[in-house]
Amino acid sequence: MEKQKYEQLVQKHNPKESKGKNAIIAFVVGGLVGVAGELLICLYTHWLNISRNDASVYMIVTLIFIASLLTALGVFDKLVSKAKCGLLIPITGFAHSMTSAAIDYKKEGPIYGIGSNIFKLAGSVILYGVVSAWFFGMVRYIIEVIA
Amino acid sequence: MTIDFKNVYVQGVSTVAGPYEAKGPLRANFDKKYTKDLYCGAASFEQAEVKLLEDSLKILLKKTKIDKKEIDLVIAGDLLNQITSSTYAMLEMHSPFLGIYSACATSIEGLLIGAAFIDGGKIDNCIAATSSHNMSSEKQFRNPTEYGSPKPKTATFTATGGASILLSNKPSRIRVVNGTIGTVIDYDQHDPFHMGATMAPAAADTLYKYFRDTKTTPNDFDIILTGDLGIYGKEILKDLLKSDHQIELGDQYNDCGVMLYDLKTQQEVLAGGSGPVCSALVNYSTIIKGLEDGTYKKVLLVATGALFSPTFVYQKQPILSIAHAICLEAI
Incomplete structure (x- = not known):
């Protein structure tokens, strides 16, 4: 069978992925994580009497802690299978990617294991996060200079 | 061969x-x-x-x-x-x-x-x-x-x-009859999350050569098993054998990846089992037992392998596949 014709045969037997449903679940769950973050900021500003800026740092640390703890307890990957990408896109997903890599490579030791593998997934996020921050920073700078 | x-x-x-x-x-x-x-x-x-x-x-x-x-x-x-x-x-x-x-x-x-x-x-x-x-x-x-x-x-x-x-070489109740050594197949597949589609052409190729060389048909076997094509790969193989070689696999055909788990209650396995031990666990636990107790007389086992590494996938190379077949008979 020709490769092109074979591709049609594969497509014929491809199961339907409910992409729309997955997107809605991810949207709602991701939104709920945002709401939880906002609630935490409100609580921290109220209880600790700190600025909103400081409170958002505390909020991020809290979410990272929760995501890492749930990863270590082996719960987070099960939650993701239900919540789809809703838990992966926020900061919780970033923390999860680092903690899961660290757990995986613990046996290979602190240097060749955890140290060199902890950014296995998060490395791309950091690299392109920094590059795009520089790019948009430049765009903003140029706009401000022109204005 | x-x-x-x-x-x-x-x-x-x-x-x-x-x-x-x-x-x-x-x-x-x-x-x-x-x-x-x-x-x-x-x-x-x-x-x-x-x-x-x-x-x-x-x-x-x-x-x-x-x-x-x-x-x-x-x-x-x-x-x-x-x-x-x-x-x-x-x-x-x-x-x-x-x-x-x-x-x-x-x-x-x-x-x-x-x-x-x-x-x-x-x-x-x-x-x-x-x-x-x-x-x-x-x-x-x-x-x-x-x-x-x-x-x-x-x-x-x-x-x-x-x-x-x-x-x-000491006679026992199960004899190894013959087998086919597969060739490496490329059908331009790139999805490591669809091994069934990658390996089905290799299974089809080896099965066709086996039937041709031994002058047998699927009906000569009590059971024909592929290794780990999964539920979707299984259907692809049936269609492929029918359209390319006019060979029809009937009810005697199944896939070890589908048999190893209860796909309804164990949904985490998705399309079914895979891995070298998948076919071995099914064949050595259940099929050999069936040959010993007379449930099966003659079986054809085809194990399918996807030949790739993450490095080759990231370098945009196709995922290759191979299938080897062996026939066992109760005596």
Whole structure:
């Protein structure tokens, strides 16, 4: 069978992925994580009497802690299978990617294991996060200079 | 290439299963099960895989009442880099060892090589063994094991376990009839989450050559099993054989990846089981038993392997595949 014709045969037997449903679940769950973050900021500003800026740092640390703890307890990957990408896109997903890599490579030791593998997934996020921050920073700078 | 064997018999088999397989429909047929967790009492997932293979070798020696000094040759392979599970498990055997690799087609490759050595009169007996571990493979081929990323329904689930078979030239109730050595196939497949589509053309190619060379049809067999095509790959294979070679696989055809788990209740396995041990666990636990107790008279086993590495996939190279077939007969 020709490769092109074979591709049609594969497509014929491809199961339907409910992409729309997955997107809605991810949207709602991701939104709920945002709401939880906002609630935490409100609580921290109220209880600790700190600025909103400081409170958002505390909020991020809290979410990272929760995501890492749930990863270590082996719960987070099960939650993701239900919540789809809703838990992966926020900061919780970033923390999860680092903690899961660290757990995986613990046996290979602190240097060749955890140290060199902890950014296995998060490395791309950091690299392109920094590059795009520089790019948009430049765009903003140029706009401000022109204005 | 199809080879006839005149004087090769199955002396015994052993299967050791992990927790997911122990929950599956074939649970009663395994010799040993680790039900607690995927560490199976070892310090890491890789070491757990070594333990599963070691266990299966020990059980096989015990079941067949043969001393390891009497073993002429052990052939084994697995999925891990440098087939380390097999080599580490061999240390205690002190037997001549050949390490092999053809991904999930490894079990049948081992049987073919062992049978050829025995039939050629070079050795009297041979163990062919294989293993795989869900988490050690996941770590090597995909993401960190605890990382939860949604997978498509076509993805397969690497089976956890170790399985061994003892062949010899002493007549027993099961004879190795013949087998076909597969060729490497490229159908321009690039999706590591759809191994069924990658491997179905290899299975079709090997099955076609087997039927052609032996002048048989699917109806000559009580059961025809592919290794780990999964529910979607199984349907692709049926269509492909029909349209390309006018061969129709009927009710006697099934896939080990579909049989190993209860796909309704064990939804985490998605399209079904995979890994070198997937077909070996089904064949050595259930099919050999069926040949012994007379349920089957003649069976055709085809193990399918996807030949790739993450490096080649990221370099946009196609995923290749291979399938080896062997026919066993009750006498």
